[in-house]
Amino acid sequence: MLIRMLGVRRAFPLGGRTVEALRGVTLDVDAGEYVAVVGPSGCGKSTMLNVLGAVDRPTSGTVTVDGRDLGALRDRDATEFRLRRVGFVFQRFYLMPTLTARENVELPMAEARVARTERRARALELLAYVGLGERADHRPAQLSGGEQQRVAIARALANRPALVLADEPTGELDARTGTEIIDLFHRLNDDGTTLVVVTHDEKLADAARRVVHMRDGVVVDDTRESGVGTRDSGLGTRGGAVPESQVPSPESR
Ligand SMILES: Nc1ncnc2c1ncn2[C@@H]1O[C@H](COP(=O)(O)OP(=O)(O)OP(=O)(O)O)[C@@H](O)[C@H]1O
Secondary structure, eight states, rough: OEEEEHHHHHHHHTTTEEEEEEEEEEEOOOOOOOOEOSSSSSSSSHHHHHHHSSSOOOOOEEETTTEGGGGOOOHHHHHHHHHEEEEEOOSSSOOOSOHHHHHHHHHHHHHHTTTTHHHHHHHHHHHHTTTTTGGGGGGGGSSSSSHHHHHHHHHHHHOOSSSSEEETTTTHHHHHHHHHHHHHHHHHHHTEEEEEESOHHHHHHHHHHHEEETTEEEEEEEEOTHHHHHHHHTTTTOOOHHHHHHHHOOOOO
């Protein structure tokens, strides 16, 4: 089990009252799964993603990801967890405008103290993997929205996360470009990456192998694609981003 959420609540103080964004979420996700989280605006999807990525902590309940009890992590360990164990993809790509695509992909590896030659090689291979091998030296302003999102996805994979979390990854893109990102996520999952994707995009949700519906801070429906059992087998143990044959391991600390 890669993710285990048990009775997770998250309340925010707002003025004199409290907003309950999560009101008792219980959810298990295995390594290798591809989960879409859908539901009306304000139902708690982004809050759930933030809790899974150790960006936010539950008010009560437990969240275990990749063997760590996230509510109990010290701040320094939460930072390490975010850097090494999860990859984030956002609606707005948040690339550094002054850096090239390759340098953007290298950033999390530099932060994780991966040696320069190693991180350069891995960044180039990841860019090739997302179809941007020719664009490594381009800056974000020279790339289309879909290309920028692919750079952001390559960056999310840099430190071989156990889990990729995406919040409305097609929200800024037109339908055709959105489809390219949907196809890329599918390939990532085929290659062993566990994905949890929050989206209003029906096409993206349809492409996932499991759809979790939320409403008012709880999970109200959880549907798996039929035949997912066979597809899941064999993916669970890798927990890596892309096949080992394609991308070499970064030098460890
Ligand atoms: N930091 C915060 N302070 C106060 N209230 C918050 C905070 N973060 C979220 N909320 C509230 O918690 C509820 C759930 O918000 P959340 O962003 O998780 O919903 P969502 O399902 O992701 O919505 P959307 O689809 O519009 O992005 C909302 O009522 C929101 O206003």
